[in-house]
Amino acid sequence: MSEHNEHHELGFIRTYVFSIDHKVIGIQYAITGLLFLFFGFCLMMLMRWQLAYPGEALPLIASWFENSQMMPGGVMSPDLYNSFGAMHGTIMVFLGVVPLAVGGFGNYLVPLQIGAPDMAFPKLNAASYWSYFVGGVVMLCSFFLPGGPAQSGWTSYPPLSILASTGQTAWLIGMVFLITSSLLGSINIIVTIVQLRAKGLSFFRMPFLVWAQFVTSFLLVLAFPPLEAAAVFQLMDRVAGTSFFMPSGLVVGGMPLQVAGGGNPVLWQHLFWFLAHPEVYVLILPALGIVTEIIANNTRKPLYGYKTMVYSVLFLGFMSFIVWAHHMFMTGMGTTMSNFFQTTTMIISIPSVILITCLIITLWGGSIRFNLPMMFALAFLPMFAIGGLTGLPLGLATSDIYLHDTYYVIGHFHYVVAPGTLFALFAGIYYWYPKVTGRMMNNLLGKLHFWISFLAINGIFMPMFIQGFAGVSRRLHTPNFYAHAQAVQGTNVFMSISAWVLGAAQLFFIINFFLSLKAGKRASDNPWDATTLEWATPTPPPHGNFLQEPVVHRGPYEYSVPGKATDYIPQQVS
Amino acid sequence: MSTAVIHYIDHPHPVTGVTNSKLGVWLFIASEVMLFGALFSSYIILRIGNPAWPHGWMVLNVPLATLNTMILITSSVTMVMSWAALMMNRFDRFRLYMGLTILLGLAFMGVKGFEYSSKFHHEHFPWTDNFYGIYFTLTGLHGLHVLGGILLNLYFLVTGKRLWTRNPKMFAGRIEAAGLYWHFVDLVWIFLFPSIYLL
Ligand code: HEM
Ligand SMILES: [Cu+2]
Numbered sequence: 001m002s003e004h005n006e007h008h009e010l011g012f013i014r015t016y017v018f019s020i021d022h023k024v025i026g027i028q029y030a031i032t033g034l035l036f037l038f039f040g041f042c043l044m045m046l047m048r049w050q051l052a053y054p055g056e057a058l059p060l061i062a063s064w065f066e067n068s069q070m071m072p073g074g075v076m077s078p079d080l081y082n083s084f085g086a087m088h089g090t091i092m093v094f095l096g097v098v099p100l101a102v103g104g105f106g107n108y109l110v111p112l113q114i115g116a117p118d119m120a121f122p123k124l125n126a127a128s129y130w131s132y133f134v135g136g137v138v139m140l141c142s143f144f145l146p147g148g149p150a151q152s153g154w155t156s157y158p159p160l161s162i163l164a165s166t167g168q169t170a171w172l173i174g175m176v177f178l179i180t181s182s183l184l185g186s187i188n189i190i191v192t193i194v195q196l197r198a199k200g201l202s203f204f205r206m207p208f209l210v211w212a213q214f215v216t217s218f219l220l221v222l223a224f225p226p227l228e229a230a231a232v233f234q235l236m237d238r239v240a241g242t243s244f245f246m247p248s249g250l251v252v253g254g255m256p257l258q259v260a261g262g263g264n265p266v267l268w269q270h271l272f273w274f275l276a277h278p279e280v281y282v283l284i285l286p287a288l289g290i291v292t293e294i295i296a297n298n299t300r301k302p303l304y305g306y307k308t309m310v311y312s313v314l315f316l317g318f319m320s321f322i323v324w325a326h327h328m329f330m331t332g333m334g335t336t337m338s339n340f341f342q343t344t345t346m347i348i349s350i351p352s353v354i355l356i357t358c359l360i361i362t363l364w365g366g367s368i369r370f371n372l373p374m375m376f377a378l379a380f381l382p383m384f385a386i387g388g389l390t391g392l393p394l395g396l397a398t399s400d401i402y403l404h405d406t407y408y409v410i411g412h413f414h415y416v417v418a419p420g421t422l423f424a425l426f427a428g429i430y431y432w433y434p435k436v437t438g439r440m441m442n443n444l445l446g447k448l449h450f451w452i453s454f455l456a457i458n459g460i461f462m463p464m465f466i467q468g469f470a471g472v473s474r475r476l477h478t479p480n481f482y483a484h485a486q487a488v489q490g491t492n493v494f495m496s497i498s499a500w501v502l503g504a505a506q507l508f509f510i511i512n513f514f515l516s517l518k519a520g521k522r523a524s525d526n527p528w529d530a531t532t533l534e535w536a537t538p539t540p541p542p543h544g545n546f547l548q549e550p551v552v553h554r555g556p557y558e559y560s561v562p563g564k565a566t567d568y569i570p571q572q573v574s
Numbered sequence: 575m576s577t578a579v580i581h582y583i584d585h586p587h588p589v590t591g592v593t594n595s596k597l598g599v600w601l602f603i604a605s606e607v608m609l610f611g612a613l614f615s616s617y618i619i620l621r622i623g624n625p626a627w628p629h630g631w632m633v634l635n636v637p638l639a640t641l642n643t644m645i646l647i648t649s650s651v652t653m654v655m656s657w658a659a660l661m662m663n664r665f666d667r668f669r670l671y672m673g674l675t676i677l678l679g680l681a682f683m684g685v686k687g688f689e690y691s692s693k694f695h696h697e698h699f700p701w702t703d704n705f706y707g708i709y710f711t712l713t714g715l716h717g718l719h720v721l722g723g724i725l726l727n728l729y730f731l732v733t734g735k736r737l738w739t740r741n742p743k744m745f746a747g748r749i750e751a752a753g754l755y756w757h758f759v760d761l762v763w764i765f766l767f768p769s770i771y772l773l
Binding site: 116117118120121122124183187188190191194195196221222223224225226228229230232233236240241242243244260261262263264267271274 | 579580581582587590594595597598601602604605606608609610611612613616619620623624626699700701702703704707708710711715
């Protein structure tokens with residue numbers, strides 16, 4: 001093997017910019033994703049000012065926008081608010097979490113955890129990163145277009161999206177790049193897992209994270225193309241004057257609209273949600289995989305119900321394709337349709353509950369180590385559970401009719417993706433940082449980051465349920481415009497302050513991230529005494545990953561095996 | 575550059591029985607099935623919702639499309655032949671059949687272009703109505719796929735010799751994968767033709 005790992009000097013550009021090493025690409029994905037997450041969050045912090053103090057000029061920076069059209073006198077215009085909202089959603093989902101969770105963690109960890117030297121198609125891997133990069137640049141450039149970026153929400157419902165300014169066209173073009181990137185990336189991950197597992201690593205010896213990435217990749221391969229079809233149709237509607245999504249006889253601003261007509265706006269919703277429901281599992285499953293690795297490691301116990309979890313995640317993946325219309329109960333579907341989608345939605349909650357339950361039972365009787373990654377991983381469990389449980393009323397048409405498009409919905413899915421997925425991703429960063437950089441992260445800064453974030457993030461999202469019950473709609477530029485919403489305007493102030501505190505808490509993370517790179521304690525090859533294969537490489541792993549091809553002899557989580565001297569047995573020890 | 579050896583590039587995995595690229599292409603085709611599946615479903619939904627939808631055979635040029643169907647099916651045959659030639663170690667034959675496949679692909683595009691221009695000539699555009707919208711979008715997207723296939727095949731025809739002398743198995747695998755894609759694009763046309771032109 002040695003000749004395969006020999007190191008030729010490649011130069012900075014080839015090593016770090018146009019690399020085809022899965023680890024470098026993974027890091028590129030992760031950094032870009034983190035930057036986008038931060039950017040999306042900044043948009044939100046600006047919006048939170050308008051929501052807490054509607055109509056008041058932004059503090060400090062108002063004078064920059066004295067004469068701007070979008071922020072006259074520093075006050076956010078409704079158009080700008082809509083743009084920020086739409087871009088926050090799009091950026092967080094498609095440019096932040098997915099690239100970080102699948103592109104970053106998937107790319108870096110999957111080949112290592114299955115004992116492969118690289119992805120099956122290294123050049124394709126680079127292509128998929130660069131396609132993501134271009135998509136991201138297109139999205140960012142849309143901020144400078146006349147009329148600003150897309151304004152029709154991350155869902156881009158027609159007819160609004162088809163009448164919207166050019167930013168929407170940029171949104172569609174950006175999405176096509178992102179879809180291409182996801183397709184290439186996920187095909188690569190699947191082929192890598194199927195073909196390149198180390199000797200002895202049968203499917204049921206794979207770490208759960210690999211399973212999670214495997215199912216996620218299938219969702220991406222099969223669910224994204226319908227959105228691509230929808231994007232093509234919407235592009236045609238916008239630039240070629242077709243009217244696939246435009247009904248006849250539309251009146252806009254008091255004038256009948258001149259379109260060919262005969263289209264169907266609900267068709268867009270079907271195509272969109274056929275992607276977007278599986279997409280929520282694309283956001284969650286990698287996070288769940290990360291949490292599973294960390295919990296198994298830090299309870300020093302085998303995972304409870306590993307096989308059950310694998311079957312659950314497969315079933316979940318399958319079911320996620322037949323629940324999409326639970327987002328569309330308000331489109332006037334008949335009762336038969338509605339019954340079908342309510343039933344499948346209730347069924348899909350079963351594997352989710354099984355997964356969480358297995359993790360909770362794993363904690364039972366473990367000698368738990370409360371290190372940093374573990375704290376974030378433990379916080380994931382109740383947060384994800386709140387997110388999941390608050391979803392049930394949205395899956396039943398009777399209650400959804402009241403809650404639809406209120407802040408309750410915003411609260412529900414953010415519990416899943418923000419304190420849920422984001423915390424899991426942070427857990428993963430703290431856990432694998434030593435492997436990637438060779439240094440440990442600082443504990444004190446990490447704990448400050450954890451506790452402040454944990455309190456603040458609940459301070460943002462918990463009041464959203466109250467607002468939702470009070471009937472406050474989402475996407476409102478002036479939340480106290482309606483009389484019924486004035487009673488809960490106080491919660492908006494509380495939430496906004498929490499959001500800014502959350503923003504400030506991220507500084508601890510950012511400082512820690514860079515400080516530890518230089519000054520962190522040196523990490524050994526296996527600082528957490530973990531069993532999975534990525535810890536059997538040198539730290540940081542060289543090009544080609546392993547010094548010898550690993551051979552696997554056992555399951556992934558052999559912790560505390562009775563009668564053994566150490567409390568863990570790595571997979572490759574014969 | 576340091577090269578870590580990736581297995582199953584030129585010979586199949588003993589358990590799955592396929593090479594990496596073949597599995598990759600199958601997955602890509604699965605995603606394409608979902609893409610065209612969504613396009614077709616949308617077409618059906620739009621058509622059902624619109625009582626004024628015309629019959630394809632009344633407004634489109636069926637003989638021309640039939641000709642194009644024949645061209646494309648023939649090209650699928652020559653594509654297989656080009657791969658078979660490699661299996662029999664006949665690189666010259668491969669060249670011949672690959673060249674023919676490309677020519678047939680170009681002929682298909684030519685006929686398509688003629689069809690389009692005559693539509694434009696008669697003032698039929700995507701924005702005329704949703705029938706033409708669907709017609710241009712679906713056949714246009716399929717045309718782009720054909721174009722992609724032609725470029726891919728051209729690339730293999732031009733650069734093939736080098737890889738063939740270096741690693742014939744790997745090259746044959748690539749041609750097989752390219753063939754899978756080409757047959758899929760044909761298959762899409764086999765669905766497009768009746769559902770747009772004949773119904
Ligand atoms: C952690 C900090 C976050 C905060 C404070 C936050 C806050 C908000 C708020 C208040 C809204 C509603 C805006 C409105 O209706 O006017 C919103 C919308 C949204 N957020 Fe977040 N969010 C955060 C993170 C995330 C993450 C991590 C994701 C996705 C992975 C996400 C995805 C979305 C989406 C899809 C929408 C809907 C946008 C739309 O209506 O078009 N957010 N967010
Ligand atoms: Cu859903």
